Amino acid sequence: MEKRKLGRTNLDVSVIGFGGIPIQRVGKELSHELLQEAYNRGINFIDTARGYNESESLIGEALEKIGRDKFILATKSMKRDYNGMTEELNTSLKSLKTSHIDLFQFHNIRTLEELDFIMSENGAFKALEEAKEKEIIKEIGITSHSPEILDKAIDTGKFSTIQCPYNPVERQAEELFKKAKDMNIGVIVMKPLAGGAITKGELSLRFIVDNPNISVVIPGMDTLDQVKSNTEVGINIRKLTEEEGSILSEEANSLGTEFCRRCGYCLPCPQKIDIPTQFLMEGYYTRYNLKEWAQSRYDAMEYRAIHCIECGLCETRCPYNLPIRKMMKNVVEKLG
Template structure:
């Protein structure tokens, strides 16, 4: 397996990591089998999160079975204040059956207000730093779908890693990744097949790994065949041929007509709808076969897609000219 250094953490990790979203769909025995297989294939990096259902728990069973020393574990919490983050750290340690977590990340910081909150005197970062001093976590990272937030994080230069979407459809983070690499900040790529929209998975993963600024890519896996095919990319990496590049970029072009890149330029919605998040959750429904989970998440939203009054302001801001009003109707039809 090709290994890369995760920035200033100096951790040597597999270029292909284990994305923990879909494992929540399997039972304990299958989860253990999957983690065992990942180890056999040379994968040593696992990324999960509090909000991924039973993912932390199921991964914990697999890690316990295969040996903690074989894994670099990353998880994340969406909490923004000190007390809530402190509780989540303890919860993650317990569920993942470990005394320490290699990388604990602030999960999906979406707005400047949220960023200011986590950085405040009683913010989540304080809890993470405290746990780091206690040896409960080794390194601190941040994830977002907003380039502006990642830019602020790099400006502050306190995070060991950043995590952001990147694939043949979504390459807007290329310059940010270059900056992060020069700052010795690890780069973790999520959404490597655009939430399941990209059909040519192997070509997409190879496209991503061509970028030397990227430390690891974390495709979601809940079947042995997924682990075998994804790990094979890292175990026998080959750059794309010109013909293969044309194929994957052609597919990316096709997806471009009604595909949300989550750039956030459509915001703010006058009705308070978080438009990109509506499409993210719909992707779990349509592409990851997490229908019940997606509907449950959608039900928690304060403002849902059906609250759109079709003012069209969002569409005037979208750099990709997406028919957002029509797409929001589809979201509510699927999830409402």
């Protein structure tokens, strides 16, 4: 497996990492088998999160058997305040059955105001800085669907890594990745298959790893066949042929006008609906086979697609001219 430097962390990470979202649905025995096979085939980087239900716990139990030292371990939290982040970090350490976490990330920073708050006196960054001083965590990272927010974040000089969606459909972060590489900041790619919308998985992964500014890509895996096919991309790196590139471009183009890139420009909604998250949950429900997980999170939202009054303001803001009102109706049909 090809290894790349994770920016200034100086950690050598496998170019294919293990995305921890789908492991929550497979149970203890298969979780162990998946991570053991991943290790056997050269993966040394795991990404999970507090919000992925049992993911941290299943990974922690598997690492007890395989060996904690075999992997570079990354997790993340949605907490924005000092006390909340301190509590989440302690929970992660317990769930992952470890004394330290290699990379702890701020999960899904969605606005510049959120970024400002986490960096404030009572913000969560202070909690992670203190944990880093105690060597409880080694590095601090940040994830977002917005290249603009990540661009501002790396300008602070406080983050060792960034994590952002990137695939043949979502290429808006390419300039950001180049800037991050020049600043010696590690680049982690999530959503390599665009939330499951891209069916040509091998081609998409090959497209991603061909970008020299990327450190590691983290496809989610819940079968041994997926582990084998995904790791093969990092073991035998091959450029796309002209024909393969055309096939991939054709599929990317076929997603066309009704594919949400989660840029957030449609917000704020007058009805307080988090519009991109509606489409994200619908994607998890229909494409990731995480029906129960997506449904529970959708149901827990106070303002959902069902509350859309079809005012159309969001459509005037969308840089991709998406038919958001029509797409919201589709969410209602799937999730209620």
